[in-house]
Amino acid sequence: MNKIIQINLAGQAVSIDELAYKSLSEYLHTLENHFSNTEDGGEILADIEARIAELFFGKIKKGNAFINATDVSEAIQLMGTPADMGIHDLGSEQSHNSSTFYSTDKKLFRDTDDRVLGGVCSGLAAYFNTDTSIVRIAVILLIVFTGIPLIAYFVFWIVLPEANTPEDRSRMYGGNTTVNDIVNNVRREASDVARSVKNEANSVAESLKKNSNLRSSGRSVVNGLEQVIRFFAKIFGAGTLILLVIIGVALSIFLLANATGGFTLNAGDVDVLTPSILKTPTLNWIFSISLLSLILIPIGTMCYAIILFIFNMDVRLNIKAVFLAWLLSLAIFIGISIYSASDVNVQRFKEFGETIRDKGVFDEDYELNYNYKHSEDKLEMDLDIDKVSPDNESDSVSTHSL
Amino acid sequence: MKIENTQSQMRKGVLEYCILTLASSGEMYASDIITHLKDAKLIVVEGTLYPLLTRLKNAGLLSYAWKESDQGPPRKYYSITQEGQDFCKELSSTWNELTHSVNQITETK
Numbered sequence: 251m252n253k254i255i256q257i258n259l260a261g262q263a264v265s266i267d268e269l270a271y272k273s274l275s276e277y278l279h280t281l282e283n284h285f286s287n288t289e290d291g292g293e294i295l296a297d298i299e300a301r302i303a304e305l306f307f308g309k310i311k312k313g314n315a316f317i318n319a320t321d322v323s324e325a326i327q328l329m330g331t332p333a334d335m336g337i338h339d340l341g342s343e344q345s346h347n348s349s350t351f352y353s354t355d356k357k358l359f360r361d362t363d364d365r366v367l368g369g370v371c372s373g374l375a376a377y378f379n380t381d382t383s384i385v386r387i388a389v390i391l392l393i394v395f396t397g398i399p400l401i402a403y404f405v406f407w408i409v410l411p412e413a414n415t416p417e418d419r420s421r422m423y424g425g426n427t428t429v430n431d432i433v434n435n436v437r438r439e440a441s442d443v444a445r446s447v448k449n450e451a452n453s454v455a456e457s458l459k460k461n462s463n464l465r466s467s468g469r470s471v472v473n474g475l476e477q478v479i480r481f482f483a484k485i486f487g488a489g490t491l492i493l494l495v496i497i498g499v500a501l502s503i504f505l506l507a508n509a510t511g512g513f514t515l516n517a518g519d520v521d522v523l524t525p526s527i528l529k530t531p532t533l534n535w536i537f538s539i540s541l542l543s544l545i546l547i548p549i550g551t552m553c554y555a556i557i558l559f560i561f562n563m564d565v566r567l568n569i570k571a572v573f574l575a576w577l578l579s580l581a582i583f584i585g586i587s588i589y590s591a592s593d594v595n596v597q598r599f600k601e602f603g604e605t606i607r608d609k610g611v612f613d614e615d616y617e618l619n620y621n622y623k624h625s626e627d628k629l630e631m632d633l634d635i636d637k638v639s640p641d642n643e644s645d646s647v648s649t650h651s652l
Numbered sequence: 653m654k655i656e657n658t659q660s661q662m663r664k665g666v667l668e669y670c671i672l673t674l675a676s677s678g679e680m681y682a683s684d685i686i687t688h689l690k691d692a693k694l695i696v697v698e699g700t701l702y703p704l705l706t707r708l709k710n711a712g713l714l715s716y717a718w719k720e721s722d723q724g725p726p727r728k729y730y731s732i733t734q735e736g737q738d739f740c741k742e743l744s745s746t747w748n749e750l751t752h753s754v755n756q757i758t759e760t761k
Binding site: 260261262281285288289290293294297298300301303304306307308311328329330331334335 | 699700703705710721728
């Protein structure tokens, strides 16, 4: 249901639908601005208005009760859109101060209809024709990982204008606007406004019932603050997330390598070894995997929760299942550990490690070579410790076989 | 450079001449002028016409009279002045020369 307005068009009384009126008056205002720089602008406008009034008169005579948006569109098409009239028309002495309302230029705005803080990212997204979420992620990552400080965001916030009018909005997205775009825009905004006014009215009524003025304004301050805190929490969460992922991946590689037979890390001059020393390869695998789960399950759930939080989704987890899975890994891990503690091989490896330590290998330059293999039930290990002297000759310090 | 802009410039260039010629055949209302132009396949929107008519009137080449109308507000009916007639004659010879030259240039390469 819309309102009908009575207007005076060139001395004629015309009944016109409210939305149609909006597009008509926008059109006339545009023309007004365009012609206001010319001498005869007033007269030209009057002629145009009179002609439009005549067209409308015809419509009403045909039996319509009022002028609607279609009639207005038709009239505008007939009279000529501002684009048809153009700025560089008739070689006239138009001053180029009159703004080009329907230009094809894109302009960078802030989109305050779609915003977390200030609508900077969605404005950027509209200008570059990308998805808003992608821009937001990129901005957050940029801030966290490069030196571009958060202050840059606030600079953008301050400098960029809000996209308020329908023209602004269409310039934000770029491209030629037609009256239909404007009419649709106006329609959409009208219903948005109607809806939010209704909500506002409801909430005002409710708050009047309950609280005093002071409390509700305090509440809105708190809400605003909450928004800011949430935003920073999200940035922090993103950073933590990345850290957790890195840790998780590193650990996984480490433990999987362990499961498959060990690898050497070169730490300075000392090679660190991770032999798989448990009784059977299968046991090794299970052990490693349980250890992996033990660490990854908590990390994984934290990552999951952070992701949900960042994307404003409901943070819901099946805590029970996750916890049970974790307990299971813990049980397996402890079980295998206890079992292996009594494993002969493990004890020997322990001695092996103590040997190395006691030799003071870590104090000086030693080259440590070892290899081991499982033969039947036994773990055989060969250890060579060579002292590396300044002139690069090596003296063998000791050789151990176990 | 958009072709529509160039094309529109070309049309606008000859529009004054056409309007004056039409007006010399009697009283004309803006809408009538548009119709005549359309019949001759020269498409112009009223928004372009009014500024032009007003300018011609201010230059003394056209004059108008208000006539009541039963189809809405009063209308301006334009007719050509003596000055306008002379102007039109000159434009006519200019036009002929122009078409001649252009044809010659575009036909012989």
